[in-house]
Amino acid sequence: MATIYEVSEAAGVSLATVSRVMNGNTKVSDRTRKKVETAMAELGYQPNAIAQSLASNRTNSVGLLVSELHGSYFGDLMSTVEQALKQYGKHVIITAGHVDEKREHDAIEFLKSRRCDALILHAEAVSDEYLTTLCKSDLPVVVINRKVDGLDDHCFVVDNEKGGYLAAQAAIQQGHKEIGYISGPKFKKDASDRLAGHRRALTEAGIEAKDDHIFEGDFHESSGQEGMHYLKQHFPDITALICANDEMASGAMTAAREAGLEIPQHLSIVGFDNVLFSRYLYPKLTTINNPIQSLGEMAARWVLKNVYDTKINHAIEHLFVPEVVERHSLSKR
Amino acid sequence: MATIYEVSEAAGVSLATVSRVMNGNTKVSDRTRKKVETAMAELGYQPNAIAQSLASNRTNSVGLLVSELHGSYFGDLMSTVEQALKQYGKHVIITAGHVDEKREHDAIEFLKSRRCDALILHAEAVSDEYLTTLCKSDLPVVVINRKVDGLDDHCFVVDNEKGGYLAAQAAIQQGHKEIGYISGPKFKKDASDRLAGHRRALTEAGIEAKDDHIFEGDFHESSGQEGMHYLKQHFPDITALICANDEMASGAMTAAREAGLEIPQHLSIVGFDNVLFSRYLYPKLTTINNPIQSLGEMAARWVLKNVYDTKINHAIEHLFVPEVVERHSLSKR
DNA sequence: ACACTCTTTGTAAGCGCTTACATTTCAGTG
DNA sequence: CACTGAAATGTAAGCGCTTACAAAGAGTGT
Incomplete structure (x- = not known):
């Protein structure tokens, strides 16, 4: 697997320049850019996300904790969150907590150890204190479908x-x-x-x-x-x-x-x-x-806005109001 | 967030020693181990998985591509694969391909860039050629629910x-x-x-x-x-x-x-x-x-056995036979 | 006391990137 | 044509780990 070093050699430029054309945050002359891009294409270069993360201290991934990986409820949630983040090139790392305190805790620690840029948690079993500590740390955290006192702007809940x-x-x-x-x-x-x-x-x-x-x-x-x-x-x-x-x-x-x-x-x-x-x-x-999907979408937006400085038009809402869906299982007495 | 360096200082040993007690693959005297463990606990040390991966060239994570994140079928699949791998301390990184060639391709490239140790793919849209190339590369790959000629021992299928x-x-x-x-x-x-x-x-x-x-x-x-x-x-x-x-x-x-x-x-x-x-x-x-769950479990076992050298008792099967589930929607004419 | 082996620990190079800072290039100016 | 300063590029340190190799300690047998 080609490295940035090989690309720089092939293009006849320095490592830094290659890095610059990848990230596009610094000016690079058109001629050099072309050379680098050609070299990349020829080598089939693919940046090593792990190395990028280590060097930049940013993983571009958001940790998502759900209770289960199956079932409509969580499927809908995962799907929405993934879609919303993918639009901006961010990825989700999904873990399951199985509504068990230890497993939820472990799952969260795993996400932390993977250095996610933010965490979206549908945590049912861990304590309020633990969540509070987590939110106070410098890792951005939002909580879905659970209201924790004092953490209101981190919580997204249904009434x-x-x-x-x-x-x-x-x-x-x-x-x-x-x-x-x-x-x-x-x-x-x-x-x-x-x-x-x-x-x-x-x-x-x-x-x-x-x-x-x-x-x-x-x-x-x-x-x-x-x-x-x-x-x-x-x-x-x-x-x-x-x-x-x-x-x-x-x-x-x-x-x-x-x-x-x-x-x-x-x-x-x-x-x-x-x-x-x-x-x-x-x-x-x-x-x-x-409206679990709305919760998920809002949580994703919060992350995009607060962590990745993405410009999001919509306001961030924290409380969602449910409504009756009339179908055929309820009728007059 | 504490680093290995701080732990080594606190414990009065070298970096290497701390690394050794973490990985447990080299002998460390009981006395030193204690010291290190105490220092870790005191500092609330949590290894940086990203740095570990970069240095060891192993992420302990398996990429899983599914078509959708919602729906019973994929829910069951994700759940089974996750369970099977978690038992051995391996994690899944899940992505969705949405049965679209480009999106599946991108998802796979993402997993590669994250340097997954292996890939489990429920790929419906990418070409046989692409999958073949992938399987020939040095990244271990298994394919679920799709038979590709010449890739038989990588495929797990239902009849x-x-x-x-x-x-x-x-x-x-x-x-x-x-x-x-x-x-x-x-x-x-x-x-x-x-x-x-x-x-x-x-x-x-x-x-x-x-x-x-x-x-x-x-x-x-x-x-x-x-x-x-x-x-x-x-x-x-x-x-x-x-x-x-x-x-x-x-x-x-x-x-x-x-x-x-x-x-x-x-x-x-x-x-x-x-x-x-x-x-x-x-x-x-x-x-x-x-038997999608069996497929998933078998794929996970294949990975455990072939990538992580885990001792797995069960034989690896590649073809699964479906059967009738008699319930109430079929009756005599 | 000495040479020798086996264990335990330390040293330092590197994994593949990013980025602050230094240096070079070059168009524009008097 | 020498001089200036902005733009483009290069240099090198460092992100937090692992691991080959070197060094030091601890026993053994004579």
Whole structure:
């Protein structure tokens, strides 16, 4: 593999000149530039990004931490972030934390050791303190889908409480009064926020928010099934079921159908997230749009603006508001 | 950020010694090791992976090219590869090629410039020649889901022809005789292989393989819908529909339902790939399992074995055989 | 006490670039 | 034609590591 040195020899110029035509930040006469470019082409020269990074202390890569590499939610996120950065010649290095404190921590340390220019974190398991320390260091960091006190301009979040509120409100507006809820793990901030919104909507509508109508799931499909079984068995008069994410809604749908319930005739179901497959479901799932792509794009923009001094027209927003996506799984009582 | 030099000072040893305790490949006395480790801990030292790579000419990272970062198929692939490599302390750098020759090419060049130790490519758009050249270079390369002549031990593939055959056979065994087919883009090898298998099954069963029963889609959901419309309109007597992937099967299901057809009572549908969401569909999709995860895992093993000299017990297989996953969308005619 | 071997540690060159600073080139001027 | 200063190019230090090689220590046997 040719090095810059060989190029400089072939072109009959110094190393520095070759470096200059590569980076284009210093004036080089047209004649020399031509010579260098020819030499590069002839040798099939390809700069060694590692050496460039070491010398310039800039890697042109942004670390992205997600919880999983599969699943619609993270797929959408990765895709958006990658697209946004690629436009400006920046690359993402993706790692998965698997919602485990140690693994998230390791993944972040890995990204740091690779000397990413910035970090975009969808971190669910590490502590607020750790994130705070990280943000205070000189490595630029943004946090997605999690609000950490004191780090507001580093956080990009969805108003989960409002989302929970909207879902419940949608059901109430259709005349439902006996409403079941399958929540995410309550220790997760987004799960508890959604639930809080749900409760608020019920209360405002004068409906008692009964604790035993709430089943705590784990955001996975199977717990949606479990939740459905539980609720159907104990509270057969429930006419609407709200799930804290689409995966669980899908599980609940399956379980409901197996129990002989038609959706939405016998039971209305509302999801949350609006992941891609929610429209593959039958009936198509009424859900709350979680603008994860907007979050990702905004986070990428923040990095471009604050780290790479790219001129970005759009303003940087930190709070995103979810909305109802009306499809076919919710109907009048 | 502390450097190795500062650690060596703090520990009162030379640079080389610090490097040795980090890499653990040379004997260092226990006493010195302790001193160094203490100094590292005190300084919160974190090796600079970039500098390590430059000096050692090894990055401990494997480049992975996929077509998209979202979607179940690639999600599963990325996830498996990452898991397999992480176990041995190796990392993946993921890039997307978007099934576009230039973008795939650029992505591969990017991975090369990052000096990955090996490349795992799910490349659909670049030419066979390019891949051949790549494999002949000294950078280890494996190709997933594509067979290139002369590169057999670098390729990991699914027997798509067999898969196509099995799907058709499954429908035939249920008594279907009028069978529609929604294919992928015929210029894609996997799409044409699947179709070839389909034809063979029909022929063997003494059913005429009518060309106009075949609709060429693009592997996306919408073209499944289009295909369904086309077939339903022109050949209303079709009782089974086979789709070259699950996305299109999903689209076809929606379109069928909108046209008032019950699945599988009025129309049986078979998919291909067995991506995660195929079991979220209603009715759950009968499909052909595409062992993409096995491919990914095997590719990772190949790299571990051939590049990192890891001792791997399992033999390396290059051809994977698909099988029918019986669910609820295919029934007796 | 000495020569000899085996271990442990240090020295210094280099990996392939970037960039501050020094030097050369050359058009423009009086 | 010598002189000036801006533009173009070159020189060399250094980014933070690894590793071949050299040197020093620690045992051994006589």
